[in-house]
Amino acid sequence: MAKENGRIVKWRGDVPFPEIPNVNYASSLLNAMTKHGEKDAALVDAQSGKVYSYGDLQRAIPTMRNGLVAAGVRPGDKVLLGCRNHIDMPVALLSVILAEATCVLINPASTKEELKHIIGLSESRWAIAQDEKVALKMEEVFKELSPDALKKLWVVSRKTSTRPSVTDLMNSTAPEPKHKDNTFDAGTSVALMPLSSGTTGLPKGVMLSHRNLITTQVQRKYLASISPPRSFNLYGSSLIFIPMYHMMGFNMTMNTLFSGGKAVILPKFTPKEYFKAIENHRVTFSPVVPYVLRFLETSPIMKNYDLSSLITFVTGSEPIAARTLEIITKKSGRMAMQGWGMSESSGIGTGTSNETYFKEGCIGKLGPFFQAKVVDLETGEMLGERQEGELYVRGPSVMLGYANNPKATAETIDREGWLHTGDLVYFDEDDNFYITGRIKDLIKVKGYQVAPAELENIIKRIEGVRDVAVAGVPDGRLGEVPRAWIVPMADATLDTDAVIKHVAEKVLPYKQLAGGVELVSSIPRNHIGKVLRRVLRKSYEAKKSKL
Template sequence: MKNIFKYLNDSESYFQFCMKFFFTMTTINHTKDFEVTKSKTGNHRIWIPVVAWNWAYYTVVVFISERSSEVEDICVSSSRSLLLIRMAKLGLLSRIYNFRIGVKAKQAFRVTTGPTVQRLGLNLQIRAMSDAPSGEASSIDKHIVYSRHKDFDLRSQTVVQRFFERASMWPNLTATECGLTGRKYTYGKLRDLTRNFGSALVRMGFKRGEVFGMVLPNLPEFPIILLGAAGIGMPVTTVNPIYNVEEIARQLQLSGATVVVTISELAGTLRQVAQLCPEIRRLIVVGKPEEGFASFGEMLQDPGNLFDENIEINPMEDVFALPFSSGTTGLPKGVMLSNANVTANIQQLLHPTAMKLTTPPPTRHETDVLQEVYVCILPFFHMYGMVGVMLTGLDLGAKMVILPRFEGDSYVNSLHQHHPSTLHLVPPLVLFLGHRPDLKLDAFRRLHTVAIGAAPLGLAVATRFVERFQKHDLLMQEGCGMTETTSVTHLSPVINNQIGSFGEPLSRTKVKVLDVDTGESLGPGQHGEMCVSGPQVMKGYYKNPKATEETIDSDGWLHTGDMVYYNEQNQFFIVDRLKELIKVKGLQVSPSELEDILRRHPGVLDVAVIGVPDDAAGELPRAYVVKKPGVALSKEEIAEFVDAKVSHHKKLKGGVHFLDAIPKTNTGKILRRELKIMSQ
């Protein structure tokens, strides 16, 4: 190595040197360590940061194409400062795995891929991303749809840091309020209690990297718990509280949660769960004291001195949330959402040209009258509720009136009392409000936006709502997203004349539609699978690289499994879902999970489950069953067998039908499309 610099002026010799040492270099698997650039001539480069032993020199010398295993380019970069890499203008952070690198140095060195590299490169990565318009992202595909919204600046901060910064602007305004009891927290109090709760967790012995489990309904204290745990570096996995013991245990086992919080009403369930999850060291209860549980109320009395606001958390790499999703197919998997994923999606949703506000965000000198007001009914354990409603609301300085569950009377009462400015709904709730006779027009006197997700909104439903409440200037804003994209990728424009479209790409988001047979990018009006890329796209599935590779390709495109098309105005429309997932009132139901249960029945030979349309729920699960020869089996027996083992929304409310054979391909894959046709 001592004569390495003699090669710098001889590109051929330098190339030979790189190839000679290429196969001896360390493999880096940290996806965020890669940056993809594209020159005006169309050449692509992959920049990989490496730090030298003496913190003085490091150099990337080889760029490799994963698909072709060919050297595409060679580049040298060195510096004597701590910001060691000279980065060209960035397009996107690429998720490309197992690239080999060569390094040079004047003296002994080592390659590191841990926090040191991440720390050194972070600020420069953020700055480069901010300077590079998303339209310049690296890609050679045709027909890519770019966002029309101006790029926002990506900042190097965690979700908790961002919340503390925003809360300090309006500490005396109400942040959360219980819609049933009226108990409330100001932004200043929420901030202080977040510190206290995080400090109490540290005092209990929990540390950065351990997973924190939340089995909670919506509560005014939800953000205290979420942000307190995340603030000490604990990824948080949120669990649907209506799950049964086996379902909760499965998620906590897969996530490796070591501490779990719940409400007193679910204490008995969590005791059973803890017996199935030996990694759980502590249970915490919100509400009345329970034997064997730490008291959440007592934890809030912690002085907060162990909460370190300067804790070393890398927003680009460290996981903030670990929700579970079935993805495009299969059983639920943990979705790794980094702090940067979440803060980026918040900024995308609050982009000044993407949303409608009647008043500016409040300052510490303004009053509650100017606040945006949300009545929160969508579950916070779901990413639409957590990011699209709660965290976005906190960032905006909104007052959030929180209901633990949907109950028609209490929901209507909250609307009458608090006069929301924005409603976050799913289509069945829009339908409910449009047909609720006791809902007065005055409840919506401040309402300017209805944000709809989870399923397309029908024109008739939207029209009835607007006419019923005489809100002809109301923005009915539809959106689209998935857990794997933090919450949202598309939002319909502020001036929306395309009811039924799920909108256009958010800032820094690009989209393409692929032919499902050829993989070719398609133009307007052509049906294909939607793929998205942007800063809100997940890091990957937790401890499941195979599923990650099946969902995110080597160029960083996430394949959604949704069949869509877009028009000349870049408005997107859903056609169908390639994926098998069923959505019941916005909640995911995995056909594979129900099929696995049904196959355990001694009288079932074969089975397939699909979703069938339902006006109120969106979809309902329906089972097609092949009985074993000579077995007497009723539809009711099948339904009861499943119902006893699953949550309410997973029950076979779509019915049970018997078939002689399940339609399948030659390779044995279920032809669900034929079953869909059969169900019509």
């Protein structure tokens, strides 16, 4: 039985929601492009100055689709895409989706061990690699799995490669496929598979349907239709340095293309390149991760550049202090705001407004189509206003499930369709949500997810380690960083610097033990043996406060 005043939070409004069309996501975007100017800039490389117009994309995406189909890619096939931000990446991504195949988004810096797991769970048989180095790594892993596991591979950059490339596919003379699949269902066909780390330490493949992704665009159009007319297009010029293999980077790029703006592409964040791009391309919208805002909070660099075109910064992936948002707004003269989302909800969820920008912990109101409830962690009862519990959300953008992982899917989406987010929240009388913590043990470094169990499994294999726990500890620049607490075996001598080096050799840079290693006599656990990471963090913070 629900607690008194427990209720489901819904979108407040009288205007009915529009239907979500049963169409291919890439086809929907191409149709939207016809409403924009043929010669208007759609994608811009901030470093080289290369430009794709909307007309260029309307020709390149179907042509590349034709080349993929001619090569043998069929509906339902999985195509691995490992690439950092590049002007050709959205073209490749959308071409795969237009072919009714599934685009599996990965970090090109993934280790061989990570790649082996990802290829296995996604059942990928085709691949697009950033460059020759990434291509070689992919090929080696595919061969380890099976001699004929990889059907074909293309590269994005041909600077150091003679392999078939994305450019070749964009110049393909292959005819448009004659066969039309009349059984296509946008609600069940998987368009995109980003990766989400879990407490098992291994990434999970998030299956997002065409309908899931189209919902995000219908939501955006609905909000525009009920809002007062404005004199500017927020997405007129968006600066994209957040990786497009993450849902935030993907969504912000696609939102810009649906809106008829130009997406200015940077491969990564460097302060000078970032502000030069804002100035040179008259950027109006800058999605950022929290660590960038924390850098800008103390850095004097922004005063050297013209930010007059910028309308707003927006951040997500982890909560950021209201004080930081206020300081950035005051220093830049531009609004800084935050929202909430996750890959499993297609990267959308809530957003702040004029009234809630600087309320501590506020992630704003639910977007259209969503329902939410807050659930007591112990009893499972639905809670009411200002009662803290786990956030559950439900709606047409919630994922189909995790690829080849029915157990994890059942643990995350219940029989009533509620997505259990793992986030601790409460909501107020006006239905604004406030995030207070994470139930899940994931550590977020610069917006990247790090699973403690992955690092624990590596450390456990070190000779002399009897027990280990990893948790995130606060870091002023990166938000959180991993720290390890190790119980040595009797009479064992462990060198903490050697442990840090050992882990660094096996993981990506953001997963390294930047929070250090501490040797302890025991690891705090509850009655069922689960590590009490909150106890570890509090112990660390107490010791640090005494220094």
